[in-house]
Amino acid sequence: MHNAVGGEQVEEAVTHCVALLRTVADRDWEGVTAGRLEWSCRQTADHIPHAFLMYAAQLAGRGHATRVPLRITVAEGTDNAGALQAIEATAAVLVTTIRSAPRAVRGFHPYPFRSANREGFAAMGVAEVLLHTHDITEGLGVAYEPPAELSTFVLTRIFPHVQPGPSPWQTLLWATGRADLPGRAPVTEWCWYNNPVLPTDRLTLEGVTPAAAMDLASGGDGGFTWLTGGPIEGTREGAGIGVKQYEAGVLRPQWGMYVLVRREDDRAVGAMGFHGAPDEDGRVEVGYDLVPDARGHGYATEALRALSAWSLRQDGVRAVTAVIDRANVPSQNVVTRAGFTRVAENEEQLVYELRASRD
Template sequence: MEDTGGDQVEAAVRDCAALLRPAAGLDWSVRAGVLDWDCRRTAEHIASDLIAYAGQLAGRATTAYVPFDISVDDGTDNAGVVDVIETTGALLAAAVRTAPREVRAFHPYPFRSANREGFAAMGVAEVLVHAHDIAEGLGLAYRAPAELCTWVLSRIFPHVRPEPGAPWNMLLWATGRADLPGRTRLTEWRWRNNLVIDAGRLTLQGVTPAAAADLGAGGTGGFAWVEGGPFEGTREAAGMVVKAYEAGTHRPEWGMFALVRREDGRAVGGMGFHGVPDEEGRAEVGYDLAETARGHGYATEALNALSAYALARDDVKLLFAAIEQDNAPSQRVIARAGFTRVSEEDERAAYGLHDLEPSLRLYTRES
């Protein structure tokens, strides 16, 4: 999984230009699909988004959008606007390719930042869905490439259950532009960049369904790993993320995180939740480290940060972990992170209630 998203930005812009350039002689003052804008304004908006995303990455903006905008010169015809889309698309592709792996920049929704792949995915989404809007306004047939739609959905729509064989219809539905059988049409929607949690020497970086699929298949998930990583448990957890995504139950803030070392950008392990909190506000945590990263306090540091994040929420009352009785190192980690072992009576009750193996020991931390 080595692509940064630059190729996908270029492909989306090529597809959009191939649609719009032959239609440059039409009247672009008509309304663009479901939007309140006309087709000309929508085309200019595509270019504005592309350059804004490029600016965020290139400028390393961390607290707000870089305060600039672009305008099209007076007298520019529709073909000239297509030129601007192609140019701003090339700038975003270049910014994505040259941004270091660990760079994040401000984007307001939902977690206040995005990485290079996130900005690429947002750019591709803007190009594809607004090309659709313009095509509807001009009466043109348009269908975005399936591989681009799948690429976007698995990166910034992790909360949306995919529709097998229909990624274009899925993207239109996810952005409030189409109906799908068995699903209520959306009147409000948002994409979701991955969540990053600060943990001192580490950052906990949310693993997208795309990255999880790559990890589960033996790849890197787009991370640079320490020697011996990722460990087996991380790959198994990635498989759980993929299953949840395919079932439509994945929520990125309750998924899996890669533990990335600040000093060198290397991933040392994986940590996360086994799903969303239950009705009583309980959520299960799990973790592992590559063998070469053990013994440095990384797991304790990360688990403290993840627990603090979760327990600060209104929907979480208790975190718990199930650890093998002979796994002394993991038991020391969980204890240092503020978890305590439950009573043997409660443990036995949990075995029957949750079908747990008797060899597991339960630890909890409350808000």
């Protein structure tokens, strides 16, 4: 999965977009509203290169705090053919930036966790092309449907909360308020979700997207470079749980699985995450495992402290629990060092809990 970081998908999306819009470049785009938007078709077309350059700048700038202060516009007086030229040229800039960015680099983006990686920016770039080409062609009365795999690329990277439908394209249109989907209520407000990250002293906990979870569950690396021996079976099983949650439409990105990545060499050393969103009592269960060569260095304790502290700061969360086999003494030591207390047990398992300090 290492090479599938999105540059190819951006190129393919732009190729389809430009090829179709060139056939109607001689028509009036300024006086026609683009689909359900308030913009004209021409304003919508001009927005695409703006988005491409902003995404490239954010990723290249590698800043997590604020948007890069740029003003980007298509030159006044440019005709429709020129607008398409701008789309192609700025797409090349975005693609080059994506392909040259190291895997661990993130740039600022507000939705919803304040940053995105190269694959996230690629998915957003593809979404801009697919959705705004739809808006323009709907306004002009031209049929348009992109390849299904492009919609799937977007959905499995930045719409992890959206249950897959029978048609990836119709699902994407529904998820962005552009179409109806049988059996689902109309969408009136939406945003895409880049994967969450949580830094510690030595690690970065990186939220696993549905695309990465599918790859891990099927025997791949999920886009990570693993320490020798990884990923182990527990990680693959956890990824499989995430895939099932995604397919059922109940996956909540921040309450899913995180891969533990060592900062010093960008090697994945294990995985940690939640079995699901907090229950009605405000409890959330956590699980974890490490690659054998990564054990004994305190990584699991460091990650568990950070993830538990984060979860207990969330509204309504009262306790984090961990259920551990009696024979798994190393894991019991991890939760104890992280501040958990044993609260229950049976013949086979021990239950540990860490409660919010406000209780």
